Amino acid sequence: MQRWWPVQWSELLLVLLLVAASRATSGRPPHNTTVAKPSQLRDTSFCQSDLFWRLPAKDTCPGSILPLRGTIYILYDVNISEGFNLRRDVYIRMAVFVRRLRRRKRFRNVRLVLPPWPRLYHWHSHGLAQSDLMWRNFFDLDSLRRYAPVLDYDEFVAEYRQFGMPAPPYVHVSQAFRLTHYEIMKEQGIFRDKYERITPEDSNGRRIEACNEKSISGGPLLQQRLLRYDRFHCVRFQGSAGLLERMLREAIDEDTSGIEDVDDMRVYAVLSAETVLHDNWGDEHFWMARRSMRFAKFLNQVAADFRLMALSTTDTTAGVQRPAMWELERPKRDARGGDYLCAHLRRGDFVRSRESTTPTLKAAAQQIKQLLRAFNLTTVFVASDATPYELLELKELFYRFRFVHFTPESNVQRQQLKDGGVAIVDQLICAYARYFVGTYESTFTYRIYEEREILGFSKSSTFNTFCKALGGNCARNAVWPIVWNDEDDERFY
Secondary structure, three states: OOOOOOOOHHHHHHHHHHHHHHHHHOOOOOOOOOOOOHHHOOHHHHHHOHHHHHOOHHHOOOHHHHHHOOOEEEEEOOOOOOOHHHHHHHHHHHHHHHHHHOOOHHHOOEEEEOOOEOOOOOOOOOOOOOOOEOHHHOEOHHHHHOOOOEEOHHHHHHHHHOOOOOOOOOEEEEEEEEEEOOOOOEEOOEEOOEEEEEOOEOOOOOEOHHHOOOOOOOOOHHHOOOEEEEEEEEEEEEOEOHHHHHHHHHHHHHHOOOHHHOOOOEEEEEEOHHHOEOOOOOOHHHHHHHHOOOEOHHHHHHHHHHHHHHHOOOHHHHOOOOOOOHHHOOOOOOOOOEEEEEEEEOOOOHHHHOOOOOOOHHHHHHHHHHHHHHOOOOEEEEEEOOOHHHHHHHHHOOOOOEEEOOOOOOHHHHHHHHHHHHHHHHHHHHOOEEEEEEOOOOHHHHHHHHHHHHHOOOHHHOOOEOOOOOOOOOOOOOOOOOOOOOOOOHHHO
């Protein structure tokens, strides 16, 4: 006769004793949280225990948790002062790193958690909900996931919840690392990859601001309502993303007591991730990650509608490549573009901080009009963070030409796009222009360069920079042409 109970009584007694002992001897609670009462624990809290992974799934936890065995969640954030487009570049560094990390047996289930977008310095509009935005507001997550295993932050919380954490579902970060630069970056003139944990005070006993765990300068990630962390480390870090693997392995070794918890799920956070350098900037893996960063479909549609209605331009007339999947893109250099020129004119803090390279409105207008005549064009589309008054002043300088600028067509669209979406639409319009000229050292300009390289434009029509004045000698942005891989490298799966 078949027993109705799932395990032997001796096995069940052993399970209960082990769970009781584990709870009785567990370490101190996370740094900034309180211990939950037993009544607060969900029935699935047993899924957290070391014993879970060795018991039949049907007798313990939901089957959806089994694939999460040994999962390492890597959370990261960026200095609060950094803008939208630098954050996109940091994502590429982390995505390439995580994709490569999956080759390692211990990291076969690694996941990169995308940090919520805080209200950024450049997002000036009022009356818009522009804090704690998910990445799906701006990017196509399915496209990102075909390159690297990523989760939006709320998706991560939902997945983490399956382990049956105390209510509310606190996310327990085992260790958080706040990265900071070395004061002296070269040893005897040589730059070496290295890192070291440091104390929060310097040799004179003064507190190092970068090591203040309450500061949001490294990113506001640790301020998330559902997140709690245990150990906080201040780390001097110098090197590429590959160096992070050594740092994470060290942390995992510290958190592993033996074979019984080697496959436990773990969560780590890296703050000030912009400190990390590209493993190989500009190589085929950089460009694969960049190509996977397709924008959200509704943003693409807004840009396409505007290009058609205001600039009479479509994918076909512009001669660009935009297949349904980025994996289908191929080397191309003959895109024609629409019958308009695009200029990205950075204003704001650049007028003061980069006065020697940023043109005045009049100087920029002179250079644009010279280019319009050279290419026999009559329309200029301007993407700029200029004030409404500056835009009006600039438009008056083009009285013999057509001056076009994108603004949301309604308050409803403005609420939907937000400032970040408007910037993306600007970039998608500039990406389709016959000729593009941008601002020196602007990451906004860099992202347009990249988009045009993917679409198939010539380098001469893309990598162009405003001078301080017409006809003068001036600094130019670097040229980094796209690198194509012959086929996807299976080693990185």
